[in-house]
Amino acid sequence: MTPVPVQPNMSSMDEIALIEGCRNGNRAAQHTLYTKYAELLYRLALRLTGNHQDASDITQEAFIQAFRSIRSFDGRAGVGTWLYRIATNEALQLFRRRRTEARHLEHYAARQTSASDPAQGQHDEGVQDALARLSEQHRIILVLKYQQGLKYDEIAAVMEIAPGTVASKMNRARAELKAILGNDTPSGEGTGREAHPISGSNEPGGGSTE
Secondary structure, eight states: OOOOOSSOSOOHHHHHHHHHHHHTTOHHHHHHHHHHHHHHHHHHHHHHHOOHHHHHHHHHHHHHHHHHTGGGOOSSSOHHHHHHHHHHHHHHHHHHHHHTTSOHHHHHHHHOOOOSOGGGHHHHHHHHHHHHHSOHHHHHHHIIIIISOOOHHHHHHHHTOOGGGHHHHHHHHHHHHHHHTTSOSOOOTTTTEEEOTTTOOEEEOTTOOO
16 A cells, blocks of 8 residues: 655645635635545545545534634644544544444444555555554554555654654554454565565564654
């Protein structure tokens, strides 16, 4: 699976002009922001929830919140990272609401549908079921890294955690996923490469913050 970049092809100057237009209530600028990032946020939300309707609701609510708070965007993170953070928070709020109705992890495991390329087959279905059973923070960090392709500093910005804690949280998330999958995830031992915990392919060693 090819990771989805956080930032579409857009220069920093384009971003500044786009944000300024949105701040001024320019409908064309708002439409451009939506069209450039809606699909990215939807894919993220779908990976986190496993449900198309929930993903659509989260995407719409994320943009509503973004336009309401557009004046607070300070440019320290990219526009895409900022929107990912909003969408991730919306997903967390959904999980919290679901917890008051039922044990949400069982709920999502029961209704989980494969959102991946059909060619991935049964492996993807098993991984999606396992992701649904992860703790919220571990599910988010693995999805951001391995299915959305974010770097460690971008993950830190989205999750609003210290960059130095991303690696340790990532290791704990991998361990939890591996335990759920029954220790079937390839280790990559002897290859000098780290097994991708979601796809099963190998990638460069996990100490990198890239």
